[in-house]
Amino acid sequence: MNISPLIKASKLSLSFPSGSGKIEILKSVNFSLYEKEKVALVGPSGSGKSSLLMLLGGLEQCTSGSIIIENNEITNLSEDELAEFRKKYMGIVFQSFHLIPTMTAIENVCIPLELAGFANVRKRASELLDEVGLANRFDHFPAQLSGGEQQRVAIARALAVEPKIILADEPTGNLDQNTGSKIIELLFRLSEKNKSSLVVVTHSITLARQCDRIVELIDGNTVEK
Numbered sequence: 733m734n735i736s737p738l739i740k741a742s743k744l745s746l747s748f749p750s751g752s753g754k755i756e757i758l759k760s761v762n763f764s765l766y767e768k769e770k771v772a773l774v775g776p777s778g779s780g781k782s783s784l785l786m787l788l789g790g791l792e793q794c795t796s797g798s799i800i801i802e803n804n805e806i807t808n809l810s811e812d813e814l815a816e817f818r819k820k821y822m823g824i825v826f827q828s829f830h831l832i833p834t835m836t837a838i839e840n841v842c843i844p845l846e847l848a849g850f851a852n853v854r855k856r857a858s859e860l861l862d863e864v865g866l867a868n869r870f871d872h873f874p875a876q877l878s879g880g881e882q883q884r885v886a887i888a889r890a891l892a893v894e895p896k897i898i899l900a901d902e903p904t905g906n907l908d909q910n911t912g913s914k915i916i917e918l919l920f921r922l923s924e925k926n927k928s929s930l931v932v933v934t935h936s937i938t939l940a941r942q943c944d945r946i947v948e949l950i951d952g953n954t955v956e957k
């Protein structure tokens with residue numbers, strides 16, 4: 733059995749200069765994610781959860797430390813290499829959906845498939861939308877969809893290329909409880925089906941308890957709960 737982690741982040745720090753000195757968001761964070769694992773990332777508002785997720789996803793640069801993803805030290809990669817890397821490994825879901833407003837649901841799902849060079853892109857995108865329960869919404873624009881429906885499109889888009897790692901930042905934060913539970917069920921079901929690992933930032937204890945592990949950010953460091 734391969735027990736080396738898919739993500740191994742060590743001694744990660746992140747700080748920003750400010751008028752009154754430097755603000756340390758993350759001090760010395762260690763974080764590992766194993767294959768097929770679901771990890772909840774919790775902590776008070778402002779504790780750096782979104783920042784950590786952005787570092788793990790290669791969307792932001794750490795101040796110091798190391799992030800190894802499948803033997804690649806991603807903190808050394810150039811912007812172009814990082815973009816390639818994200819395309820191959822990462823599916824990212826945001827609280828506010830981040831769909832492209834001028835593109836229909838199916839067009840939004842087609843984008844990562846096209847970028848990754850898939851064949852039969854439209855067919856695959858329609859199967860995915862079907863799977864998330866939006867078979868009759870292919871040609872609707874994001875503004876014509878409810879919050880829950882937009883998040884379904886965002887999940888279909890993030891999981892389209894079957895990434896090994898899914899990073900979700902409060903994916904139910906803008907949804908009512910009932911819709912939120914359905915979205916989580918969907919996210920869990922699809923990540924299990926794809927054998928992906930999942931890191932989900934959440935303020936919901938119920939959701940955190942449904943994961944394999946809970947990691948809390950306190951005072952710039954991670955604590956395993």
Ligand SMILES: Nc1ncnc2c1ncn2[C@@H]1O[C@H](COP(=O)(O)OP(=O)(O)OP(=O)(O)O)[C@@H](O)[C@H]1O
Binds near residue numbers: 757777779
């Ligand atoms: N580019 C930046 N420049 C300066 N400060 C920043 C920057 N990005 C984030 N921060 C600060 O880092 C801290 C952590 O922010 P982050 O968004 O990671 O918190 P969070 O745990 O996700 O909070 P929430 O639960 O409210 O989403 C905040 O105080 C924020 O203001």
Ligand SMILES: [Mg+2]
Binds near residue numbers: 783901
């Ligand atoms: Mg946040």
